[in-house]
Amino acid sequence: MDKCVVCGQQDNNKAIFREDGIDILRCLNCGHVYSSYDAPENDAGYFGADIGLQDHFWWREAHERMYRDFGRRFLAGKSGRLLDVGCGLGYFVKFVSEWPGWEAYGSEISVPAAEFAKKELGLESVIAGEVQSAGFEKKSWDVITLWDVIEHVPDPHSLLKFLNSILKDDGVLFIHTPNIKIQLPKARLKKLIIGEKPGAHYLEAKDHVNVYSARSLSAVLAANGFNGINFVHLRPIQSVAGSKNVFLRVIKNSWFYFAKFIGLITGNRVNIDNLFVIARKSGN
Numbered sequence: 001m002d003k004c005v006v007c008g009q010q011d012n013n014k015a016i017f018r019e020d021g022i023d024i025l026r027c028l029n030c031g032h033v034y035s036s037y038d039a040p041e042n043d044a045g046y047f048g049a050d051i052g053l054q055d056h057f058w059w060r061e062a063h064e065r066m067y068r069d070f071g072r073r074f075l076a077g078k079s080g081r082l083l084d085v086g087c088g089l090g091y092f093v094k095f096v097s098e099w100p101g102w103e104a105y106g107s108e109i110s111v112p113a114a115e116f117a118k119k120e121l122g123l124e125s126v127i128a129g130e131v132q133s134a135g136f137e138k139k140s141w142d143v144i145t146l147w148d149v150i151e152h153v154p155d156p157h158s159l160l161k162f163l164n165s166i167l168k169d170d171g172v173l174f175i176h177t178p179n180i181k182i183q184l185p186k187a188r189l190k191k192l193i194i195g196e197k198p199g200a201h202y203l204e205a206k207d208h209v210n211v212y213s214a215r216s217l218s219a220v221l222a223a224n225g226f227n228g229i230n231f232v233h234l235r236p237i238q239s240v241a242g243s244k245n246v247f248l249r250v251i252k253n254s255w256f257y258f259a260k261f262i263g264l265i266t267g268n269r270v271n272i273d274n275l276f277v278i279a280r281k282s283g284n
């Protein structure tokens with residue numbers, strides 16, 4: 001990509017990081033950070049045909065506290081229909097389907113992942129394919145969630161516009177995505193410590209094609225009919241890049257409380273946590 005999806009400027013950028021021979025660019029107009037890699041619009045190959053044990057650990061055990069925190073804050077005492085877009089192996093859909101009062105659906109472009117959700121987790125409500133082709137009715141969802149999805153999407157505008165159209169007027173959109181404000185310093189530190197190793201994860205240039213900040217994510221949401229944009233903190237994933245290392249987990253949990261504290265004392269102007277945003281439809 002050589003166009004900034006946040007402000008639309010073409011070829012007005014500067015390389016700020018490099019991994020696997022791919023430049024990560026910063027838009028010189030609005031500051032948005034994105035990969036120069038031309039990723040496919042729908043990366044169905046994210047989950048390969050063989051789903052490893054590591055994937056289950058990451059999406060089930062490591063995410064469990066975060067999901068429970070989400071449930072306590074956003075599902076408890078309410079009822080309705082929730083759609084998880086890019087639901088992967090389906091563990092979040094399963095979590096919501098077991099919550100009293102909630103009907104949970106998922107869409108997933110990776111066929112092996114969707115098959116796993118259906119066969120192994122017994123989730124008939126998971127649909128394989130693009131969410132836009134699933135035949136969902138307009139204004140039919142109370143809650144739509146995107147867990148670690150938006151950073152993979154080259155053009156977030158068409159997806160967000162579509163999701164806006166299928167959300168009920170009083171519905172809520174939730175997005176969880178990495179925050180460039182932490183990812184970039186982390187990637188630089190890692191490069192400093194281990195050097196430039198092929199295949200190592202720094203900013204995941206081929207997968208994470210847009211890495212948002214609270215500001216750039218708010219801008220793309222506002223451009224697609226959302227307002228009431230509010231960033232919250234959810235208990236973190238209990239793992240660092242899939243590792244079961246207890247020391248790394250302690251650092252991550254400490255960082256979470258530190259980030260919450262920084263948010264508190266700056267009136268949420270400084271966000272150094274992962275981005276977890278709530279948005280509502282404009283005009284409501």
Ligand SMILES: [Zn+2]
Pocket residue numbers: 004005006007008009027028029030031032
């Ligand atoms: Zn820009």
